[in-house]
Amino acid sequence: MERPSIWVIIVVLLLGVLFLREPRFQRSEEIFLRWLIRHSQPYTKPVPITIVETGRQNPPAPLEAALFLQGALEFKPSIIAIEPILQWGERNKDQQQIFLDQAMRVPKLLLGAELTASPDPDAPVTEIAGFAHATGRRGDLPAFSGIEHQPGEDVRIVSTLGFVNSPNESIDELHVPLLFQYRGEVISSFALQAALLWMRLNPSEVKIDIGSTITLPNGTKIPIRSDGTLLVNPRVAQHAAQRVIIEICRAAVNLEGIVDRFP
Numbered sequence: 001m002e003r004p005s006i007w008v009i010i011v012v013l014l015l016g017v018l019f020l021r022e023p024r025f026q027r028s029e030e031i032f033l034r035w036l037i038r039h040s041q042p043y044t045k046p047v048p049i050t051i052v053e054t055g056r057q058n059p060p061a062p063l064e065a066a067l068f069l070q071g072a073l074e075f076k077p078s079i080i081a082i083e084p085i086l087q088w089g090e091r092n093k094d095q096q097q098i099f100l101d102q103a104m105r106v107p108k109l110l111l112g113a114e115l116t117a118s119p120d121p122d123a124p125v126t127e128i129a130g131f132a133h134a135t136g137r138r139g140d141l142p143a144f145s146g147i148e149h150q151p152g153e154d155v156r157i158v159s160t161l162g163f164v165n166s167p168n169e170s171i172d173e174l175h176v177p178l179l180f181q182y183r184g185e186v187i188s189s190f191a192l193q194a195a196l197l198w199m200r201l202n203p204s205e206v207k208i209d210i211g212s213t214i215t216l217p218n219g220t221k222i223p224i225r226s227d228g229t230l231l232v233n234p235r236v237a238q239h240a241a242q243r244v245i246i247e248i249c250r251a252a253v254n255l256e257g258i259v260d261r262f263p
Contacts, residue, residue: 048198050075050077052068052072058084059084059085059086059087060084060086061088061092061095062086062088062092062095062096062098062099063092063095063098063099065082065086065099066095066098066099066101066102069099069102069103069105069106070102073102073105073106077106077107078107078108078198079106079107079108079109079110079194079197079198080106080108080109080110081109081110081111081162081190081194081197082109082110082111082112083112083162083164083190084112085111085112085113085114085149085150085151085164086099086111086112086151086152086155087149087150087151087152088151088152089152096152096154096155099155100154100155100158103155103158103159104158106158108160108197108198109158109159109160110159110160110161110162110190110193110194110197111150111151111155111156111159111160111161111162112161112162112163112164112190113147113149113150113151113161113162113163113164114147114148114149114150114163114164114165115144115146115147115148115163115165115180115182116144116145116146116147116148117143117144117145117146118145118146119145119146119147119148120146123146125146125183126146126147128182128183128185128187129185129187129203130182130185130186130187130203131185131186131187131188131203131204131206131207131208132203132204133204133206133207133208134186134207134208134210135208135209135210136208136209136210136211136212136226137210137211137226138181138186138210140210140211140226140227140228141179141180141181141186141210141226141227141228142165142177142180142181142227142228143180143181143182144165144180144181144182144183145182145183160193160197161193162188162189162190162191162193162194163180163187163188163189163190163193164189164190165177165180165189173232173234174231174232174234175225175229175230175231175232176189176191176229176230176232177189177191177228177229178191178192178214178222178224178228178229178230179192179208179210179214179224179228180228181228186208186210188203189228192214199216201216201217205217208224209224210224210226210228211224211225211226212224
């Protein structure tokens with residue numbers, strides 16, 4: 001069998017480097033990937049997650065969020081994750097206490113928060129535990145140095161924070177942020193934190209090789225890009241149970257009656 005010419009090998013290698021470094025070729029690859037996703041059916045088992053959409057942009061009021069937790073607890077979930085940032089300030093303290101009473105009943109509660117690269121210089125520094133076993137170049141990871149938005153202190157005590165930032169303009173439904181950099185530490189995003197809580201894993205049990213893989217204790221490897229994102233097929237979410245709630249409680253029941261029903 002005749003061996004391939006050395007020039008053919010060189011051309012193939014150069015084309016590979018060109019695809020890796022030239023943004024225009026990378027965009028063509030993304031276009032092909034989107035076409036492939038639209039015209040293929042993912043083969044996967046049902047996803048053990050229920051997605052609830054409130055049908056609104058703003059986070060729910062404390063009483064509405066409390067009602068959601070009360071209803072969700074009937075299904076005995078191992079974890080409840082709420083992505084909208086529940087930042088209510090000092091308003092409606094009574095309603096916030098109702099939410100807190102329900103939140104204390106949740107086995108594991110994950111709440112959204114948002115990081116910032118330009119924190120208030122007078123604000124106290126918040127420490128966030130990072131991954132103890134993280135290697136690789138961190139230059140492409142989105143870097144932050146403070147928390148801009150988060151739930152109140154009383155709620156934070158009974159929950160875990162997950163960061164919902166999407167700092168890269170190119171991030172879309174195909175690229176999910178999993179890792180951020182916070183004051184030199186590699187930390188998890190909202191999505192990864194939810195997975196770790198569900199699998200009952202401590203960050204110290206996870207190994208990170210930035211630009212390569214996230215390795216879990218059972219040997220499972222999650223491919224990760226240098227910017228901390230995971231390339232996903234958004235159609236897999238169709239295998240999750242979905243519930244769409246236009247208004248959690250206002251359109252259906254009287255709020256005063258709801259308050260009387262809470263313990």
